[in-house]
Amino acid sequence: xxxxxxxxxxxxxxxxxxxxxxxxxxxxxxxxxxxxxxxxxxxxxxxxxxxxxxxxxxxxxxxxxxxxxxxxxxxxxxxxxxxxxxxxxxxxxxxxxxxxxxxxxxxxxxxxxxxxxxxxxxxxxxxxxxxxxxxxxxxxxxxxxxxxxxxxxxxxxxxxxxxxxxxxxxxxxxx
Amino acid sequence: xxxxxxxxxxxxxxxxxxxxxxxxxxxxxxxxxxxxxxxxxxxxxxxxxxxxxxxxxxxxxxxxxxxxxxxxxxxxxxxxxxxxxxxxxxxxxxxxxxxxxxxxxxxxxxxxxxxxxxxxxxxxxxxxxxxxxxxxxxxxxxxxxxxxxxxxxxxxxxxxxxxxxxxxxxxxxxx
DNA sequence: GTCCGCATGTAACTTGTTACATGATTTA
DNA sequence: TAAATCATGTAACAAGTTACATGCGGAC
Numbered sequence: 001x002x003x004x005x006x007x008x009x010x011x012x013x014x015x016x017x018x019x020x021x022x023x024x025x026x027x028x029x030x031x032x033x034x035x036x037x038x039x040x041x042x043x044x045x046x047x048x049x050x051x052x053x054x055x056x057x058x059x060x061x062x063x064x065x066x067x068x069x070x071x072x073x074x075x076x077x078x079x080x081x082x083x084x085x086x087x088x089x090x091x092x093x094x095x096x097x098x099x100x101x102x103x104x105x106x107x108x109x110x111x112x113x114x115x116x117x118x119x120x121x122x123x124x125x126x127x128x129x130x131x132x133x134x135x136x137x138x139x140x141x142x143x144x145x146x147x148x149x150x151x152x153x154x155x156x157x158x159x160x161x162x163x164x165x166x167x168x169x170x171x172x173x174x175x
Numbered sequence: 176x177x178x179x180x181x182x183x184x185x186x187x188x189x190x191x192x193x194x195x196x197x198x199x200x201x202x203x204x205x206x207x208x209x210x211x212x213x214x215x216x217x218x219x220x221x222x223x224x225x226x227x228x229x230x231x232x233x234x235x236x237x238x239x240x241x242x243x244x245x246x247x248x249x250x251x252x253x254x255x256x257x258x259x260x261x262x263x264x265x266x267x268x269x270x271x272x273x274x275x276x277x278x279x280x281x282x283x284x285x286x287x288x289x290x291x292x293x294x295x296x297x298x299x300x301x302x303x304x305x306x307x308x309x310x311x312x313x314x315x316x317x318x319x320x321x322x323x324x325x326x327x328x329x330x331x332x333x334x335x336x337x338x339x340x341x342x343x344x345x346x347x348x349x350x
Numbered sequence: 351g352t353c354c355g356c357a358t359g360t361a362a363c364t365t366g367t368t369a370c371a372t373g374a375t376t377t378a
Numbered sequence: 379t380a381a382a383t384c385a386t387g388t389a390a391c392a393a394g395t396t397a398c399a400t401g402c403g404g405a406c
């Protein structure tokens with residue numbers, strides 16, 4: 001599963017991270033996080049300290065153990081399954097002959113808008129957080145490169161939406 | 176789930192389709208297919224005829240029922256969750272500081288090669304099967320557009336791999 | 351007085367993967 | 379004689395989603 005107990009934190013804080021930056025490339029619900037943390041704990045890869053709080057239930061501040069750090073390094077250096085696209089929109093497009101073309105075009109437009117918004121967001125991150133990429137090293141460089149990947153994919157998707165909309169539109173009868 | 180019982184066929188034949196064309200955008204194992212077919216059957220969306228064969232077990236030739244065709248049209252016209260990237264390689268890159276940079280670069284190169292090969296394959300499909308896209312309509316057009324999406328994403332991924340390899344390489348010490 | 355943020359969890363369900371099992375025919 | 383192709387399935391597991399549950403403090 002996941003391993004962003006790189007810096008100590010609570011399950012909730014990890015969830016925050018997912019909804020922010022890294023969540024654009026890998027998401028998880030809080031239930032998944034808590035389950036995973038529990039599992040990692042039984043495997044001895046993380047330790048935690050219960051921090052009592054006024055009123056609220058205890059916080060569990062998790063931290064990587066030595067064996068956890070070792071496991072993380074091994075995971076990072078191990079090969080990954082090459083990325084495999086799994087896009088429902090493509091499947092629908094393929095089956096589009098069974099539906100109203102105008103509805104499909106409308107749906108493609110909707111996706112186009114969503115990907116445009118995401119792309120804009122990523123480009124703002126890029127401009128604000130990494131004004132000069134040539135000086136980046138280490139963690140910051142890696143974060144930047146991941147963001148660049150997001151920009152590349154969103155751009156490709158957006159261009160594809162345009163191509164599809166144009167092609168379908170051109171085949172509409174009265175127009 | 177899936178709905179490519181568009182034309183009648185056996186579970187096995189559907190599996191073949193997945194390993195060929197559409198499998199590049201949505202894959203399923205044969206177990207999943209059989210389970211789904213069984214479910215669709217209990218829901219009355221498909222019917223089948225058992226065709227006895229010499230030696231081999233019976234073939235089950237599935238076909239969409241009227242309500243299945245209706246459900247398919249509804250599915251095609253219903254909105255989809257916008258595509259969400261889920262790429263483990265990006266997560267690893269983000270955590271790359273915990274591993275040997277040369278191992279990471281090697282892994283990126285491996286992915287680069289895989290995506291290059293896929294892109295070449297798709298481009299061959301494009302050249303051989305759709306020499307003149309401007310005349311396409313209906314099902315063939317949709318198939319072509321899906322293929323174009325695959326090309327777009329593979330190209331983007333490939334370019335990203337190059338960018339990452341270059342950036343990481345430039346930061347290696349002795350070199 | 352109701353919603354939002356912090357903080358954690360259980361339970362049930364759906365989806366997807368892996369392993370195992372059968373058994374004939376054709377190809378190398 | 380070993381493998382690949384055709385053709386179907388059961389069982390167990392892993393991963394991911396959705397619903398439900400608790401409970402305080404602060405903002406509106």
